[in-house]
Amino acid sequence: MDAIKTWLGRSGLASIAILAVLLLVVFPLAMDTFRLNLVGKYLTYGFVAIGLVMLWGYGGVLSLGQGVFFGLGGYAMAMFLKLEASDPESTKIQSTPGIPDFMDWNQLTELPLWWEPFNSFGFTLFAVVAVPVLLAFIISYAMFKRRVGGVYFAIITQAVALILTVLIIGQQGYTGGVNGMTDLKTLMGWDIRTDEAKTLLYFLTAALLLGAILLCRWIQLSKLGTLLLAMRDKEDRVRFSGYDVSMFKVFAFCLAAALSAIGGAMFTLQVGFMSPSFVGIVPSIEMVIFAAVGGRMSLVGAVYGALLVNFGKTYFSETFPDLWLFLMAALFIGVVMAFPNGLAGLYESHVKPWLARRKQAPAPGGTGGEPPSASAAPAAPTVPHTTTSAAVPTAGIGAKVSSQSA
Amino acid sequence: MSNTDFVLAVEDLTVSFDGFKAIDSLNLYVDRGELRVVIGPNGAGKTTLLDLICGKTKASAGSIKFKNQEMTRLPEHMIVRAGIGRKFQTPSIYENLSVFKNLEVSYPRGRGVFGALGFKCDDAVKAKVDEVAGMIGLADRLDLEAGLLSHGQKQWLEIGMLLMQDPELLMLDEPIAGMSARERELTADLLNRICQNRSVIVIEHDMDFVARIAHKVTVMHQGKILAEGSMDKVQSDPKVIDVYLGH
Ligand SMILES: Nc1ncnc2c1ncn2[C@@H]1O[C@H](COP(=O)(O)OP(=O)(O)OP(=O)(O)O)[C@@H](O)[C@H]1O
Numbered sequence: 001m002d003a004i005k006t007w008l009g010r011s012g013l014a015s016i017a018i019l020a021v022l023l024l025v026v027f028p029l030a031m032d033t034f035r036l037n038l039v040g041k042y043l044t045y046g047f048v049a050i051g052l053v054m055l056w057g058y059g060g061v062l063s064l065g066q067g068v069f070f071g072l073g074g075y076a077m078a079m080f081l082k083l084e085a086s087d088p089e090s091t092k093i094q095s096t097p098g099i100p101d102f103m104d105w106n107q108l109t110e111l112p113l114w115w116e117p118f119n120s121f122g123f124t125l126f127a128v129v130a131v132p133v134l135l136a137f138i139i140s141y142a143m144f145k146r147r148v149g150g151v152y153f154a155i156i157t158q159a160v161a162l163i164l165t166v167l168i169i170g171q172q173g174y175t176g177g178v179n180g181m182t183d184l185k186t187l188m189g190w191d192i193r194t195d196e197a198k199t200l201l202y203f204l205t206a207a208l209l210l211g212a213i214l215l216c217r218w219i220q221l222s223k224l225g226t227l228l229l230a231m232r233d234k235e236d237r238v239r240f241s242g243y244d245v246s247m248f249k250v251f252a253f254c255l256a257a258a259l260s261a262i263g264g265a266m267f268t269l270q271v272g273f274m275s276p277s278f279v280g281i282v283p284s285i286e287m288v289i290f291a292a293v294g295g296r297m298s299l300v301g302a303v304y305g306a307l308l309v310n311f312g313k314t315y316f317s318e319t320f321p322d323l324w325l326f327l328m329a330a331l332f333i334g335v336v337m338a339f340p341n342g343l344a345g346l347y348e349s350h351v352k353p354w355l356a357r358r359k360q361a362p363a364p365g366g367t368g369g370e371p372p373s374a375s376a377a378p379a380a381p382t383v384p385h386t387t388t389s390a391a392v393p394t395a396g397i398g399a400k401v402s403s404q405s406a
Numbered sequence: 407m408s409n410t411d412f413v414l415a416v417e418d419l420t421v422s423f424d425g426f427k428a429i430d431s432l433n434l435y436v437d438r439g440e441l442r443v444v445i446g447p448n449g450a451g452k453t454t455l456l457d458l459i460c461g462k463t464k465a466s467a468g469s470i471k472f473k474n475q476e477m478t479r480l481p482e483h484m485i486v487r488a489g490i491g492r493k494f495q496t497p498s499i500y501e502n503l504s505v506f507k508n509l510e511v512s513y514p515r516g517r518g519v520f521g522a523l524g525f526k527c528d529d530a531v532k533a534k535v536d537e538v539a540g541m542i543g544l545a546d547r548l549d550l551e552a553g554l555l556s557h558g559q560k561q562w563l564e565i566g567m568l569l570m571q572d573p574e575l576l577m578l579d580e581p582i583a584g585m586s587a588r589e590r591e592l593t594a595d596l597l598n599r600i601c602q603n604r605s606v607i608v609i610e611h612d613m614d615f616v617a618r619i620a621h622k623v624t625v626m627h628q629g630k631i632l633a634e635g636s637m638d639k640v641q642s643d644p645k646v647i648d649v650y651l652g653h
C-alpha cells in the first residue's frame with residue numbers, strides 16, 4: 001500500500017487522478033449543460049496550456065504563437081463540418097448550391113480543390129494534427145537549426161500568428177474571412193447543437209485531455225524529459241554529449257502544436273464555429289498566461305490555470321469589459337514576477353508544507369496515514385491540487401529524479 | 407594531407423575574430439594513448455583550440471583530422487559521436503539532476519528523439535554508471551543533487567559524464583581549477599588511469615600538476631605553438647621562460 005502511494009506520488013498520478021475526478025464526476029454533477037459546455041470550451045485551452053508546459057516549462061522555448069496551431073486544428077475540423085452543413089438541399093437558395101455560403105457570397109462557383117479532401121472525416125482527423133505539426137516542423141527546424149532561440153523565436157511565432165490571421169481574413173472566399181466558419185450543425189449526421197451532444201463532447205474533451213496529460217507525463221519521465229530539463233540548464237553540455245539539441249526542441253514544438261490543434265478541433269465541435277479571433281497575437285498571448293498562472297512546470301497546474309483564467313475572463317469581461325485586458329496583463333506580470341512557478345509552485349511551497357505540518361500534529365479521530373493531497377481533495381475541489389512531483393520548481397525536480405534512480 | 411597514425415592531426419589551423427587571429431596556422435599531433443598538456447599565458451588561445459576541435463567554433467582555415475577523418479565540417483554532436491569528448495573550463499553539469507541522472511543522461515545510447523523516448527535504464531547502463539562513479543569517487547553520492555557537490559566533485563562529475571561515452575580523445579580545460587591540494591592529487595591519479603586506453607589533452611596552469619601527468623607538453627603563445635616536447639625540455643627553453651614561466 002505504501003509502495004503504491006509513493007509510486008503514485010512520484011509519478012504525479014495522484015494529482016492527475018484528482019483532476020480526473022473533478023472533470024469526470026464533480027463538474028458534470030454540479031453543473032447544467034450550459035456551464036458544462038463552457039468548462040468544455042475552457043478545457044480545450046487546457047490542451048494548449050499543457051503543450052506550453054512541455055515546450056516552455058520543460059524545453060525552455062517560449063512560443064507566443066500557439067493560437068496558430070489551435071486555429072489550424074479548429075479550422076480543419078470546421079471545414080469538415082461546414083461541408084456537411086452545405087449540402088445542396090440546405091443551400092438551394094445560393095447561386096451555386098452545395099458549396100459553403102461564404103464561398104457563394106464571394107462569387108466562387110465551385111469548391112476549391114484543396115477543400116475536397118475535407119469531405120472525408122478520416123482525412124479531417126488526420127489533417128487536424130498533421131497540418132499544424134507540419135507547419136510547426138518547418139518553422140522550428142528552420143529556426144533551431146540556425147540556433148535562433150529565446151526572444152527572437154518568440155517574436156517569429158508572433159509574426160506567424162499575425163500572418164495567418166491576415167491570410168484568413170484576407171482570403172474570405174476560402175476561409176469565411178473575419179466572421180470565420182459559422183453555422184456548423186452536424187458531425188456525420190449527428191447534431192452537435194443538442195444538449196446530449198454537448199454533454200458527450202464535454203466528456204470526450206475531458207477524456208482526451210486526461211489522456212494527453214498522461215502522455216506528456218510519460219514523456220517527462222522518459223530520458224527525453226530529462227534531456228529537455230538538462231538542455232534548459234546547460235544546453236552546450238547536452239550538445240557536447242552527442243545530442244542534436246535542435247531536434248529535441250523541434251520535437252517539443254511539434255508536440256505542443258499537435259496538442260494545441262487537438263484542443264482547437266474540440267473547441268470547434270463544442271462551440272460550433274471557428275474564427276480568426278482565436279488565432280492571432282492576443283489569443284496566443286492569453287494562452288501563455290494560462291500556463292504561467294497555473295504553473296509552467298505542472299501539467300495539472302496548467303489545466304487549472306486555463307480554467308481559472310477563463311472563468312475570470314468570462315466573469316470580468318461581462319461585468320467590466322474595459323477593465324479585463326488590464327486585469328489580465330496585471331495578472332500575468334504579477335504571477336511571473338512573484339510566483340514564477342504559478343499556482344502549482346505556490347501549492348508546492350506553501351500548501352504542501354502546511355498540510356505536512358497538520359499531518360504531523362496528532363489528529364484525534366483521524367484515520368491517519370492518508371496522503372495529504374488525497375484527504376484534502378474532495379473537501380475543496382476548486383483549490384488547485386497540483387501534483388506532488390510535476391508541480392515542482394527546479395530544485396524539486398532533481399530531488400524527484402534522484403529518488404527515481406534509487 | 408595524407409593519412410597518419412595520429413589520433414588527432416591538426417594542420418595549418420587558423421581562426422580569426424574580426425581580423426584578430428586567436429589561432430594562427432597551428433599544427434598539433436597527438437598520439438594514441440598520449441596525455442598531452444597544453445600550457446600558455448592567458449589569452450594564448452588554448453580554450454579556442456579546444457573549441458575548434460570540438461566544433462564549438464568554426465575554423466577559418468586548416469584541417470582537423472581525428473582518426474584520419476576530417477572534423478572541421480561536422481556538426482558538434484557528430485564530432486562527439488566520432489569519439490571526441492570535451493570538458494568545459496567552468497564545471498558544466500546539470501545542477502538540478504542527481505549525480506546518477508547526470509551520468510545516465512551521458513550514456514551514448516538513445517541519442518535521437520525517439521531513441522530517448524524509448525530509452526530504458528537497463529543493467530548495462532547501471533553497471534556503466536557504477537563503474538564510472540567508482541572511478542571519479544562519487545559512488546556514494548549517486549542520489550545527491552549534483553548542485554550540492556563541492557566544486558572539485560563537480561569537476562570530477564563532468565569528467566565522469568565524458569567517461570560514460572568512452573571517448574577516444576578526451577579534452578579537459580583546466581580540470582583542477584578550484585581544487586584543494588588533496589583533490590589535485592586524486593585528479594592526477596584519475597587522469598593517469600583514464601589515459602591508459604585513450605588520448606587526453608589537458609589545459610593547465612599549475613606546473614606541479616603538469617609535471618605529474620604530462621607525457622608531452624605544448625606551449626602556446628599568441629595563437630601559435632612556442633615549444634613542444636618533454637616537461638624538462640620545455641621548462642628549460644629560454645623562449646618559454648621568457649613569455650610564460652619567467653614571471
Ligand atoms: N568568440 C570570440 N570572439 C572574439 N575573441 C575571442 C573569442 N574567443 C576567444 N577570443 C579571444 O581569443 C584569445 C584567446 O582566448 P582563449 O580563451 O582561447 O585563451 P586561453 O588560452 O584559454 O586563456 P585562459 O588561460 O585565460 O583560459 C583571447 O584574446 C580572447 O579574447
Ligand SMILES: [Mg+2]
Nearest residue numbers: 452453454495
Ligand atoms: Mg581558457
